[in-house]
Amino acid sequence: MSLLGRFESLAREREELLGTEDDPFGLEVEEVYSATEGRIHGRRVLLLGTNNYLGLTFDPACIRAGQEALAAHGTGTTGSRMANGSLSPHLALEEELAAFYGVSSAMVFSAGYLANLGIITALTGPDDILLIDSDCHASIYDGCRLSGAQVLRFRHNDPESLRKRLQRLEEKVDRTLIIVEGIYSMLGDRAPLSEIVEVKREFGGLLMVDEAHSMGVLGGKGRGLVEATGTEAAVDLVMGTFSKSLGAVGGFCVSDSLKLDLIRYTSRPYIFTASPSPSVVASVRQALSIIRDRPELRTRLRENYLTLYRGLEELGYSLGPEPSPVVAATFPDPTSALVFWRRLLLEEGIYVNLMMPPATPGGKPLIRASVSAAHTPEQIQRVREAFGHLRHLAELEA
């Protein structure tokens, strides 16, 4: 098939599924009024497809910090930190991230995707092994492929499957990086981290935990699943993003056991990408202090996601295995999921995510709602009712 022929085939597939109606993967949000409301098709809608877990995108202090940085440092850095130098706020953010996690070093990237690419490719090469949970995010898979290392998978959230593979690796374990996530983005389930750490302690290897969806959500101080499970001493690298709980864009890595300063010299996604804009860095620093100082946001978030999860469970939806800010319902086929997604938006004024296989576990489409601390109890109730109204549209799995 020719290069352009591939796109003709994709165009046909898209038309077969979507027809001439809205493309759920190219939706225009015309205006954003707040962390929980926006305008789509000229109508005010409730936003539950944003991963804005703490609702900080419209926090007045974060906005003010961003505006002041914009005026003080300009709109962008126009280059990478290796070539153009670091601004003082970049260094301050890294110091604050290290202090927040109680570790010796932190490294900031321009996107969460780049953080995973940058660390995995810098740490591993053709002689090494990457052993990843089968449900890991695409950025982890892509980093693994780019590294040139041998990539092995173990069954999702199955420490025994991890154990068997580490056992088979024998002495190669010393050159193995194990990768799991705090909360998995598709079904919202957590890694059994204490058990995974036990296996790692028994066999060896380095352990990386991507806390993209769990930072700011789990743990007494909002550090994520590593904090919630008390496994800090056994986890070598924690990855995170600025684009969810911290309400901006960017990514980071923190570590106590590795000297991240040396990784800066070998991480191509770090070396060859323009550094984060000053306004982004400033709003993230402010958001980080809010996560640290306002634990009540996590309490409110938890109340909201427990209410929605239990409500949809009562309605008979097939949900992820445990409550979390990611509340995902499995649908039997793409057409029923698409019809549900459209009617939820057009008739009920509620925007959620439509996720299609093969990006989804189990090969089934998902309707995924991301809950925020900024949602009011009335808004959560409205979502529950809307899912109730549309319950008849799809033959949902028992």
Add this chain to the structure above:
Amino acid sequence: MASYNDVLERLLDYLKPMAAPGVELSEDTELVTTLDLDSQKIMDLLLDIEDDFDVLVPMEALVDVQTAGELASVVYRRIQEG
């Protein structure tokens, strides 16, 4: 040590429930075009095979695999390599 035929036989057992009625499975069966398996399903299938034969097959070994026989060959080579 397991033979190529042992691996193929086990693989075809796993593929049976995934095949449409009337589809005859053999080592020439195309995983994507005939059985409509996506990359995720093929990698998940590999997890079962790895455990059955106590072997590790890296993802990159699957790049050129199109048929059941080719997948069985990849697994068998890894068994031989120990």
